[in-house]
Structures are given as C-alpha cells and as structure tokens.
Amino acid sequence: MAGTSPSTEPILSVRDLRVVTASRSNPRTVVEAVTFDVMPGETLCIVGESGSGKSVTAFSVMGLLPPDALRIAGGAVTLEGRNLAEVRYGEILALRATTMSMVFQEPMTALNPVQRIGEQIGEVIRIHRDTPAAERRRMVLKMLAEVDLPDPERIYAAYPHELSGGQRQRIVIAMALILEPKLLIADEPTTALDVTTQKQILHLMRELKTRHNTAVIFITHDFGVVSEIADRILVMKDGMVVEHGTREQILTNPVAAYTRKLVASVPNLHPPGREAARNAAILQVRNMSKTYGRASLFGKTAGVAALSAIDLDVHRDEVVGIVGESGSGKSTLARCIIGLVDGWQGEVRLGGEALAPNSRQRSNAIKQRIQIVFQDPYRSLNPRRVVSASLMEGLRNFGMGEREALAKVSEVLAIVGLERDVLRRYPHQFSGGQRQRLCLARAIVMEPEILIADEAVSALDVTVQAQVLDLLDDIKRRTGVAILFITHDLRVAAQISDKIVVMQKGRIVEQGTPHQVIGAPQQDYTRELIGSAPGAGWDFKNFRAFDTAPG
Amino acid sequence: MLPVILKRLAATIPVLFVVAVVIFSVLRLTPGDPAAIVAGDGATVQQIEAIRHHMGLDRPIPVQFVTWISDVLRGDFGTSLISGLPVKDMIVDRMGPTIAITLYTVIYTLLISIPVGILAAWRRGKAIDRLVTAGSVLGFSVPVFITAYLLIFLFSMGLGWLPVQGYKPLSDGVWNHLRHLILPVASLSTIYIALMTRFVRTSIIDTLGEDYIRTAHAKGLNEREVLVRHALGNAAVPILTIIGITVTMLIGGVVVTESVFNIPGLGRLVVEAILAKDFTIIQALIVLFSVVDIFVNLVIDVLYRVVDPRIDS
Known part of the structure; x- marks a missing residue:
C-alpha cells in the first residue's frame, strides 16, 4: 500500500467489516465492506459526513458498540495478529487501554x-x-x-x-x-473545542504519537484537521469506503466524485474577491454593554461582562461576519440586537430609529425588519406542526390573510430551493440541510432588512454547509438583506463576509474586510485565530496547497 | 460545610413561622368548639363560657397566637385541652413507637430496594428485571391497610407467629420489641420499597447511558466495576432526593399503620387529637413534624454535597 512504512506488520487490520442494527427481525446494515490497515506510528484519518459510519467503525474496533443497538455481523478485526472475534471478552477488556485506547468527542x-x-x-x-x-x-x-x-x-x-x-x-x-498503547482511536477529539484549543490538542497528539510511536486512527469530518495530521485518509459515505489513499493523493487528486465534492466544499481562509458595497448603514449598534449578574437573596453579586462597549455598523446588502470563540459574546450580541436578551446598555438603531431593549416592547413593524436563524435546525422547528404552519406563522401573526401568506411562502420556498409540496410535511421528514433551508425561508418570508444567522451552518455537514452558504449569498443578492453572520469558524466567515468582526471576551478586537483582517491582522488574538484555523495551507477547492499566505 | 448548614438553618426560620401561622389559623377556622367538647353534653351555656374563658379561647386569635408562639419558643407546648396533661410529656411518651417504626421502615426499605434496584438495572430487560418491575407495580398499587390486614391474617391469625397488635418498648427485650414491629414495618415498607426500587433502577439506567460510562468501558473495566465504581456514585444524587421524600412521606403512612396495629405512637396521638379537637396537641405535633421534615431535608442537602463535588459548599 502506497505511503506506508514498509517491512512492518500492521498494528490493526480490518477486513470486510460489516455492522448491522441489533434488530433481530429486520437488521439494517450500517457499515459494510470496510477494509483498512494501520501501521505502527502512522495516522489514519477516517473522514466522512454524519451517518457515514466512521464512528461506528471505530467503536467496532474497540468492541464498544452499544449492544442493544448495533452488532458486528461480519468481517475480521485483527489487532497485533489476533482476530478479536475469537478472543474472550475478558481478554478484550485486558487489551483496552493497554494495546488500544480511545479518546472521545465530548470532553465535557x-x-x-x-x-x-x-x-x-x-x-x-x-x-x-x-x-x-x-x-x-x-x-x-x-x-x-x-x-x-x-x-x-x-x-x-x-x-x-x-x-x-x-x-x-x-x-x-x-x-x-x-x-x-500501540493504537489510539480518537473520535472527533477536537470538534467540541475552540480553534485555539484544537490547535494545541492536535499539536499534543502529534507530539505524543511521535514520542511513543503510537498508531492513530483519527476520526473527523473536518478536512482542515485532516490536512494537518493525516498520513493516510479513508473517506467513508453511507457506511462504505469511498476512497482510500495518502494525504497527498486524497487532497490533491481525489478520484471518487464524492471525495472531490467533499474536499472542494471545505472553506479555506483565503477570502474570495468581493466588491465592498458602500450603502447606508441600516443597523447601528452604539456602546452596547451587557452584564450577566446573578441575583441572589442578598442582592446582586458581581456579574460577568458578556459585552462591553460594542460599536458596530451593518450596511444594506452587506454580510458582516462576527467571529469569536466560545464566551466571546457573539451570540449575546445577536440576542441583544434582536431583543431576546434585555437589560443591556447602549443603543441599537435600525434605519436611524432607536429600538427598545426588549422585543416585547417593539412594534410588529420593527420585529418584522430583523429576523434570526439559529444553529440547530433540528430544534428550531416545532415538530408537531406542518411546515406551512411554521412558515406562515409570522405573516399571519402580523395580520396577513391566509391565502396571501401562503402565496408568499411558496414564493420564498423557490428561493431556498425547496418544492411547494414540502408545506404539508412535518420537520422530521427533512434532513438537516433542508430544515435549515426551511428556517431560512421562515426568516426571509418576513422580508427583513437584517438577517441574523447565529452559527446557522455550524451543525451542518460540510457539503450541506457549502450549499447553505451559497444560498445565503443568493438571498442577499436577490433581496438586498443585510446579514449578520455569527460563527466560530474563521474559514466560513472568510468565504461569506464583506466585513469581519473579531470578538474576544465581550469586546470587538478587530474589524475590517476579510483581506484586511486575514491578510494583515493587527491584533495578536486575530493572528492566533488565523494561525489556529486548521488546514490554512490548503486550497481545498482547487485541490492544491497554497503557495502564499492567506489574505 | 458548616456555613452551608448554618445558612440552611437560618432559612428554615421563616418557613417554620409560616407553618405556625397557617396551622394556628386553619385550626381556629374549622368548625367545632373544644370548650363544648370538654364541658360534655349536659353543660349549660354559662359553663361552656367559663371553660372557654379558662382555656383562653375567648381572647382575640392574634393574641392567642402570640401567647402560644412565645410559649413554644420557651419549650412550653401548653397543656392538653382535654386531659390537662402537659403536651410535651404526652408527645415524649408516644414518641418511642413512632421513631422505632419510622427508623426500621427506612432501614428495611433501603436494605431491600437499593440492591434490588441495582440488580434490576444491571440485568435490565432480563427476566429478573421484569419480575422486579411486576413486583413494584403490585407493591405500590396496594394500600397500606390492605397489606397490613393481609399480613395479620396470614402471620398472626393463620400461622400465629406474630402478635396481632400492640407495642413493646426496647426495655421489654429486643426480640419482644422487634416481633411486635415486624408486621407494621413490613406493611408500611411495601409501598416505599416498590417506589424506591423503581427509582434506583431508573437512576442507574440513566447513569449507565452517560458518556463517562463509555469512557470507563474503554479503560477496560468489566461490567461490575463500571457499575460499582462509576454508575453508583453518580446515581446517588437522584436517589438521595427520593430518600428524602420517602422519609417525609412516611409520617403520613405511620398514622394509618399505628391505627391498624393499635400502636400507641404519635400517629395515633394525631388522630385522637384531631377527633377531640385538642388544638394544643395538634399544633404541637404539626410543628414537630415540620421540624423533622426540615431536618431531614437539611441532612439530604448536606449529603448531596458529600456525594457530588459539583454542588458547591
């Protein structure tokens, strides 16, 4: 096999692995015909979108499949020459942590x-x-x-x-x-972490791996991370291996159409050329501060400053990307602007008109002009209502007749790329990407002037994420709506924003065009964020490494 | 830990005050005149009036309340309206059997339900689990008095192994004491054992689904070690909550049990006092039960902090 160190035996070899659901009457295949080897000291990345079977494969090796849900139905997992299917349970236990170990996604x-x-x-x-x-x-x-x-x-x-x-x-x-252990299986070990922390953990894992000559199976959905640590890459989709090769092969010359699409969808730090639109400022935030205090029996205790002295302008037809790690205050900012959080100081002006701090005190006309889309499309739609009810609710609430509202919703569905017949269906009948389209439709049917997207693509697979980003861009061009795009991912912000605002600990650290912020960052924190963005050196879209620094 | 306990104790003062006010007012608002009951059927209006005056019942209710509460604070619960004996003495006399029943019931309930609940959780979905579930459903479907009479019928009247009713203090010999309490405790416990077993089972099953349990498996621990070393400690918090609730609910159950088995405890005293409209006893008992309730909750609160470091002291 190309790219592996010669002469040694593999630590782990998986042959024709097949995993099915535990249902006795009607087992469904979850993983099929998965075959790979892991050599001592090498890092194999298993990459795939949700439902690809990458984690199931990892858990199968460890023998940690949930017994009431999944079981291995075929194939062989051979660890240091021993077929694990023929090893007693007690011996499997003895192998865990001594020969094979696992690191999980959610450290919390x-x-x-x-x-x-x-x-x-x-x-x-x-x-x-x-x-x-x-x-x-x-x-x-x-x-x-x-x-x-x-x-x-x-x-x-x-x-x-x-x-x-x-x-x-x-x-x-x-x-x-x-x-x-000889083998470390890491299941999305950095996905739940901030980018700067992710960088440190990746560095640590690489260092320890080298020091102890540990073989690593690294499971991830993020090609940025893959480009930094993989020796070899296994691409999975729907429980099958789509492609298998060295890092260079997969990143520069993927053969399978799916791999090409997957790699090309990865956002990179190089902002595309954009015409900076200079329209009038539609939304102005002045000197906004918000302190979360804990009210106790003995009065207010010292609070936490979630936002301090935020000044921000959003212009018509502009995408402002707000970037920050957890705790930076980016979501609080969005919630204060739309009035879901009150008790803040400062001023928000929409088209020159000062807004009340709480949405309950705002008129319908004002509410209609600012709309928001949230991170998790699975929980943003009422599961018990048909889509048409959810989509029409805003319009009906603000006094529009049913027929007119329906006509309008149908129009908007075309913009978000969905057919009219989705209206009669329930949210659970849609995929994550489709649901986020529905959430977007629900927001833009109100014809807002400001659309706040709070981590609106973060929960989506990378190919879907790319589609939704294109859709947002399209919506902006068609409707002229200004978009406040909140994200933890500088790469995504670089792709979609006209202006990037970097936040840290409740303050705006730096702002400017993507070229300014990414190409010539002025602040250490911004530099750290840029340095931490995984895969900064790869131009995924064009299947090559960059020869210049981003920006 | 000590500041937490003191803070909690301070917080109970307003609670107790509200309890006192409510008890006092509710009793005064219910129909029935204790003076008339004391005076008997043949008494004249003047006689009743005299008794009322003697008992202080003719004074305005707020005045009666202040007098009562200040006496209580000095440890004086007054004298029974009916018997004329000091309430404190009456309560102390009747406390032994109730403490014994409550304590034995709690111990017996925990001894049975925790291991059985753990067993059911460990073997969830298996035959033993289904058996436990069925037993639990049966256990909390049958009222205390039915269980009690069934047990009496079987073990006392049928087999003649145990006394039908009555109570013997510890000073009459340990076995004599215990054999009089076996049936009361068994019948009172049934419902709590059923409840606790189900609860222990659910808490542990919930805990077994947590991520850190998977981590424990990945370390190479076997099922038993995972259960003992990782699941039990984490399941303890919800289990403690239910233990607290159980203990306070027991007081209600004791009333019925003591009546059925003719045990001269506080439960019987409550019933007698209510029927006789003996205000001073009812008041004192309810305040006492509230104090016990608050104390149990305090103990549970402190235990939370012992088992879960995330609850800051």
Missing part, C-alpha cells in the same frame, strides 16, 4: 463528575497492572505533566468540573496513553 462529559482526576487516570493502571499506589501516583503525575497541564499536583486532586474543556480533553488523552 467523558469524565466521571464525582471522581477526582488522579483517581480516574490511576484507575487505568490499577486495573491493568500490579503497580503499588505510590508508584501509580507518580506515573499519573508524570503523565499529567506530559500532556502539558500546569500544576499536576493540583489537577490530580481536582474534579472534572473545575477544568476547562481543553484541559479535560488533555486528561482523557492522558488516560488513554498512560499505558502506552
């Missing part, structure tokens, strides 16, 4: 909340080795230092809730690697 919930960190890591040693307690403690402290956690003694005695997400993921990694 992966640790036992009522046990101290030291105990949880030490447990791995305790169950697999006859190591005396004092020696165990020494090993754990050494491992904590190795995953670059400050003050290992303190962390050892801490509970998970006292640590940040990035720190918790370091703990999970420490736990997985403390017995130096």
Whole structure:
C-alpha cells in the first residue's frame, strides 16, 4: 500500500467489516465492506459526513458498540495478529487501554463528575497492572505533566468540573496513553473545542504519537484537521469506503466524485474577491454593554461582562461576519440586537430609529425588519406542526390573510430551493440541510432588512454547509438583506463576509474586510485565530496547497 | 460545610413561622368548639363560657397566637385541652413507637430496594428485571391497610407467629420489641420499597447511558466495576432526593399503620387529637413534624454535597 512504512506488520487490520442494527427481525446494515490497515506510528484519518459510519467503525474496533443497538455481523478485526472475534471478552477488556485506547468527542462529559482526576487516570493502571499506589501516583503525575497541564499536583486532586474543556480533553488523552498503547482511536477529539484549543490538542497528539510511536486512527469530518495530521485518509459515505489513499493523493487528486465534492466544499481562509458595497448603514449598534449578574437573596453579586462597549455598523446588502470563540459574546450580541436578551446598555438603531431593549416592547413593524436563524435546525422547528404552519406563522401573526401568506411562502420556498409540496410535511421528514433551508425561508418570508444567522451552518455537514452558504449569498443578492453572520469558524466567515468582526471576551478586537483582517491582522488574538484555523495551507477547492499566505 | 448548614438553618426560620401561622389559623377556622367538647353534653351555656374563658379561647386569635408562639419558643407546648396533661410529656411518651417504626421502615426499605434496584438495572430487560418491575407495580398499587390486614391474617391469625397488635418498648427485650414491629414495618415498607426500587433502577439506567460510562468501558473495566465504581456514585444524587421524600412521606403512612396495629405512637396521638379537637396537641405535633421534615431535608442537602463535588459548599 502506497505511503506506508514498509517491512512492518500492521498494528490493526480490518477486513470486510460489516455492522448491522441489533434488530433481530429486520437488521439494517450500517457499515459494510470496510477494509483498512494501520501501521505502527502512522495516522489514519477516517473522514466522512454524519451517518457515514466512521464512528461506528471505530467503536467496532474497540468492541464498544452499544449492544442493544448495533452488532458486528461480519468481517475480521485483527489487532497485533489476533482476530478479536475469537478472543474472550475478558481478554478484550485486558487489551483496552493497554494495546488500544480511545479518546472521545465530548470532553465535557467523558469524565466521571464525582471522581477526582488522579483517581480516574490511576484507575487505568490499577486495573491493568500490579503497580503499588505510590508508584501509580507518580506515573499519573508524570503523565499529567506530559500532556502539558500546569500544576499536576493540583489537577490530580481536582474534579472534572473545575477544568476547562481543553484541559479535560488533555486528561482523557492522558488516560488513554498512560499505558502506552500501540493504537489510539480518537473520535472527533477536537470538534467540541475552540480553534485555539484544537490547535494545541492536535499539536499534543502529534507530539505524543511521535514520542511513543503510537498508531492513530483519527476520526473527523473536518478536512482542515485532516490536512494537518493525516498520513493516510479513508473517506467513508453511507457506511462504505469511498476512497482510500495518502494525504497527498486524497487532497490533491481525489478520484471518487464524492471525495472531490467533499474536499472542494471545505472553506479555506483565503477570502474570495468581493466588491465592498458602500450603502447606508441600516443597523447601528452604539456602546452596547451587557452584564450577566446573578441575583441572589442578598442582592446582586458581581456579574460577568458578556459585552462591553460594542460599536458596530451593518450596511444594506452587506454580510458582516462576527467571529469569536466560545464566551466571546457573539451570540449575546445577536440576542441583544434582536431583543431576546434585555437589560443591556447602549443603543441599537435600525434605519436611524432607536429600538427598545426588549422585543416585547417593539412594534410588529420593527420585529418584522430583523429576523434570526439559529444553529440547530433540528430544534428550531416545532415538530408537531406542518411546515406551512411554521412558515406562515409570522405573516399571519402580523395580520396577513391566509391565502396571501401562503402565496408568499411558496414564493420564498423557490428561493431556498425547496418544492411547494414540502408545506404539508412535518420537520422530521427533512434532513438537516433542508430544515435549515426551511428556517431560512421562515426568516426571509418576513422580508427583513437584517438577517441574523447565529452559527446557522455550524451543525451542518460540510457539503450541506457549502450549499447553505451559497444560498445565503443568493438571498442577499436577490433581496438586498443585510446579514449578520455569527460563527466560530474563521474559514466560513472568510468565504461569506464583506466585513469581519473579531470578538474576544465581550469586546470587538478587530474589524475590517476579510483581506484586511486575514491578510494583515493587527491584533495578536486575530493572528492566533488565523494561525489556529486548521488546514490554512490548503486550497481545498482547487485541490492544491497554497503557495502564499492567506489574505 | 458548616456555613452551608448554618445558612440552611437560618432559612428554615421563616418557613417554620409560616407553618405556625397557617396551622394556628386553619385550626381556629374549622368548625367545632373544644370548650363544648370538654364541658360534655349536659353543660349549660354559662359553663361552656367559663371553660372557654379558662382555656383562653375567648381572647382575640392574634393574641392567642402570640401567647402560644412565645410559649413554644420557651419549650412550653401548653397543656392538653382535654386531659390537662402537659403536651410535651404526652408527645415524649408516644414518641418511642413512632421513631422505632419510622427508623426500621427506612432501614428495611433501603436494605431491600437499593440492591434490588441495582440488580434490576444491571440485568435490565432480563427476566429478573421484569419480575422486579411486576413486583413494584403490585407493591405500590396496594394500600397500606390492605397489606397490613393481609399480613395479620396470614402471620398472626393463620400461622400465629406474630402478635396481632400492640407495642413493646426496647426495655421489654429486643426480640419482644422487634416481633411486635415486624408486621407494621413490613406493611408500611411495601409501598416505599416498590417506589424506591423503581427509582434506583431508573437512576442507574440513566447513569449507565452517560458518556463517562463509555469512557470507563474503554479503560477496560468489566461490567461490575463500571457499575460499582462509576454508575453508583453518580446515581446517588437522584436517589438521595427520593430518600428524602420517602422519609417525609412516611409520617403520613405511620398514622394509618399505628391505627391498624393499635400502636400507641404519635400517629395515633394525631388522630385522637384531631377527633377531640385538642388544638394544643395538634399544633404541637404539626410543628414537630415540620421540624423533622426540615431536618431531614437539611441532612439530604448536606449529603448531596458529600456525594457530588459539583454542588458547591
């Protein structure tokens, strides 16, 4: 196989793996004919969109499939030459953490909340080795230092809730690697983390892998991450392997049509050329501040400043991308503008008219002019109402007749690329991308002047994300609506924005055109964000590496 | 931990005050005149009036309340309107059986329901789990008095192993004490065992679906270790909540049980006092039950902090 180190035996070899749902009467195939090898010290990335079977494949190797939901129905998983199907359960347990380990996606919930960190890591040693307690403690402290956690003694005695997400993921990694397994399976280990944290964790994993010559299966949906860490890439779709090759092969010369589409959909940091529209400012935010205080029995305690002194202009026909990590205040800003959060100071003007802080105090005419789309299309539509009811509700609420509202909704459906017959259906009958189109339709049917998209593409697969971004662009051109596009992903912002606003800890750190912000960042924080964006060196759309810096 | 306890104790003062006001007013608003009951059927209006005056019932209600509450604060619960005995003594006399029944019921309930609940959760979907579920449904479908009479019929009247009714204090010998309480505790526990078992099972099954359980499996722990070392500690918080509720609900159950088994405890005292309209006893008992209730909740609150470090002290 090309690109692998010669002469050695694979650590893991998977042949014709088939996984089906546990239903006895009518099992459905979830993963089929998956075959791959992992060599010592190499990183294999399994890439795919949701439902591709990439995580199921990983869990099958570990023997961690939920027994009441999924089971292995065929094929062979061979770890260091032993077919795991022929190994007793007790021996599988003995292999876990010693020969093969796993790191999970969600660090916030992966640790036992009522046990101290030291105990949880030490447990791995305790169950697999006859190591005396004092020696165990020494090993754990050494491992904590190795995953670059400050003050290992303190962390050892801490509970998970006292640590940040990035720190918790370091703990999970420490736990997985403390017995130096030959194979590490990492299931989207950085997806739930901020980009700057993601960069650190990726760096750490690469370092530890090299130091201990660990083979890594890295499961991800993000080609940016793949381009940084993969030796080889396995692309999956609908439970099957679509393509398999070295990183260079897949990124520069993908053969399968699906892989080409998947790679080409990955946004990169290089902003496309755009005509900067200079229309009148439609939305003006002046000196907006918001403090979340905890009201207690004994009066207000010291609050947290979610926003401080925000000044922002949004012009007609403009997409303003607001970029920041979790806790930067970007969503609070959106909620204050639309009046879902009140108790803020400062001023919001829409077309020159000052707005009341709370949407309940605003007139229907004002409410109609600002619309919002949220992150999670699965929870943004009432599951018990047909689509037409959800889509027409705003119009009907503001006094429009049923027939007229229906006509208008039908018109908008054409814009978002859906057929008229979707109106009679329920939300669960749609995919995530279609639902987000419905959410967009619901917003733009109100003919707003401002559309706030709060992480509106973050929950979508990359190919769908690309389509929805195109749709937003199209909506902007057709309707002239100004879009406030809130995202944690600088790459997406670079692709869609006319202006990028970088936020950190409730403040605007920097703003300007994408070329200014990404090409010539003025602030350290912006530089850090740019440096952390995974896959910054790849021009995915054109299947090549960039030879120039972005911007 | 100590500041938390003190803060909680301080917060109970307004609660107790409200309880006192409500009890006092409600009793005064219900029909029936204790003076008339004391005086008996043949009493004249003047005699009743005299008794009323003697008992202080002719004074304005707010005045009666202030007098009562200040006495209570000094530890004086007054004298029974009917028997004339000090209420405190009457309560102390009747406390033993109730404390014994409550305590044994709680211990017995926990001893049975926690292991059985864990077993059902561990073997969920299997025959043993379905058996436990069926038993639980039966357990909380049957009222205490029916269970009690069935048990009496079977073990006392049929087999003759246990006394039909009555109570013997611990000083009359441990076995003699216990054998009088086996049936009351068994019948009172049934419903709580059913409830707790179901609850323990559900809490553990919920916990077993958490991400950190998967992490524990990935470490190579076997099923038993995962259950004992990771699931139980986390399931403890909701289980503690239900234990707290159970203990406070028990007080209601004790009333019925004591009546059925003719045990001279506080439950019987409540019933007797209510029938006799003996205000001072009812008031004192309800305040006492409220204090117990608040104390149980305080203990549970402190235990939360012991089992879950996320609840900050």
